[in-house]
Amino acid sequence: MKVKSLMDTKFLKIYPEYSIEYTAELMNKTKRFSTPVINKDEKLIGWINSIDIMVISDKSKPVSSIMSPVEDVILLNEEDPASDAVKKIVEYKVVSMPVLDSEKRIVGLVRNCDITKTLSKMYDIPVYNIFKSLMGELKGISWDELMESAAIVTKQTTGEEITGKEYEVRIKNSTFGQAIWSCGGLEKFFTGLIKIGEVAIARKVSCKNVIKK
Amino acid sequence: MKVKSLMDTKFLKIYPEYSIEYTAELMNKTKRFSTPVINKDEKLIGWINSIDIMVISDKSKPVSSIMSPVEDVILLNEEDPASDAVKKIVEYKVVSMPVLDSEKRIVGLVRNCDITKTLSKMYDIPVYNIFKSLMGELKGISWDELMESAAIVTKQTTGEEITGKEYEVRIKNSTFGQAIWSCGGLEKFFTGLIKIGEVAIARKVSCKNVIKK
Structure with missing residues (x-):
């Protein structure tokens, strides 16, 4: 998975000559905590943040007067592995990061909430599916046999009495x-x-042995 | 894992009578995009956001005049499962959420960056450790036998020629x-x-059979 599949290509574009006041209005309307400042060639030249804007009294000045310079911005490249985005979010505690293409043009933003969504989606896989995969691998073991083995392992590890059905x-x-x-x-x-897979196999093997005898 | 083990107990406290200007200064100094407004009993009465502050021209008014009322704030309880925090962050796309105790006092904040950190930490577990656990379960299978089985499964699934050592x-x-x-x-x-575990067991069993014969 690459950064480009995580990024949002719709983002608020702020040009350096915009006034701070106009920038604040646009960011308020679109509910953006921070957003890129770009030039006419779509190249990133800075970054602007609601935390910085809120303490400015003269908002008639151009936004370029208070933006963070591009050298201080945490950047991603669209071809970077998605795990780099996660690492940078955690390390720098930023809300969003601009994504550049090979020609240094800005092509999207990766937001912390999108990363959380992607990470949590991976955790949302039903345990049921994992057991179905397990059954697929343990050829010859039925679903009921697998559930019974799971109940046995549960009893062994937690002491809890539970049936396969439960x-x-x-x-x-x-x-x-x-x-x-x-x-x-x-x-x-x-x-x-x-352990569950192992118990299921062991029970199967011992049953076969009984039949053979 | 509960919400209380995810939360940050150090947070910026804003009181309703603070001016918007003073609130903005405090939030700027501590780099907070949003923060709770509380009363003298530490009870949450509202929420204040840099996005809302940055478009206000008269900042001499009390912060209570522009805060979001408590009814609109996404809340967590310290005893909630940690997964509730993840769900709410994803659903409401908020940067942070206040955590209340059983008496509705605010006891901490859960931030999106902390959730990302926790989620990503789970992904940072070395694959090596998972194989070590697998070996622990497959009693009688050595590390080298397990690595050779992994190489065999890799060859079967991807066609790639790889040794156990590689x-x-x-x-x-x-x-x-x-x-x-x-x-x-x-x-x-x-x-x-x-599959790797299964191949390791199958090879072991077939070796034993050979010895028996």
């Missing part, structure tokens, strides 16, 4: 995000799943 | 986040992991 109900409305938070971390969640 | 080098610097982005999703990553 386990199924529990995971039906649970997401990956909720599961890792309640397990106490990603590694524990994976370990639990692997 | 696979080990690859995962050494890779995080869970990078892995799921490069696999094309969590389910595919997980399916691959299960």
Whole structure:
């Protein structure tokens, strides 16, 4: 995934000759905390922030007089990996970042709320789907057998008495995000799943052995 | 994980009788885009935003004249699950949210950048650790056997010729986040992991059979 698939290509364009007053009005109307200042060639020349505007008394001056220079702006390139956007948001605690193309033209903005949305979407995968994948891999194990194995592992790890059917109900409305938070971390969640797969295989093998005997 | 473990308990307190000018100065000094307005009992009575302040010309008025009323503020309770904070940030696209205790006093703020940090930290888990957990579960399988199985699965799925040692080098610097982005999703990553475990077990079993024979 690249930065360009995270960015918003619709953004407020402020030109350096705009007055601070007009810039403030535009930002207020579009609900922008900060926005890029660009020239006629769509090249980024600065950055303007509502925090800086709100303490200015003479708003008739051009916005260029109070913008942050381009050297101080946290930038992204459209071909950068999306994980770079996450790293920069976390490191610099910015609300949004401009994205440039190979010719240094601004082509979009990556906003913190869009990153949160993308990250949280990954956590929104139903646990149910992960179990379906697990079943697909464990060839010959039925859904009911998998749920029973999950109930056995739950009993072993938490002491809780639960049936396979009850386990199924529990995971039906649970997401990956909720599961890792309640397990106490990603590694524990994976370990639990692997254990379930292992128990399912072990039960299958022991059944076959019984039949063979 | 609860909201209270995500929140920042140090935040800027604005009282309703503060002038807009003084509020703007305090917010500028502490670099806050928005902040709570509270009364003497620490109860939340409104919310103030740099976007609203920057278009005000007469800043001598009290901040209460332009704050958003408490009914319009997106709130969290300290005992809410942390996932509620993520959901609200994504739904309402806010930069930060006040957190209340059971007596409706404000006890902290949850900021979007803190949520991004927490979410991204989960993605920063080294793939190496996940394989170590997998090995712990697959009793009797050595690290080298696991890496060889991973190389076999890689060959099966991508056609790429890779040795167990090369696979080990690859995962050494890779995080869970990078892995799921490069696999094309969590389910595919997980399916691959299960496949690797399965191949490792199958090879072990077939070796034992050979020895038995």
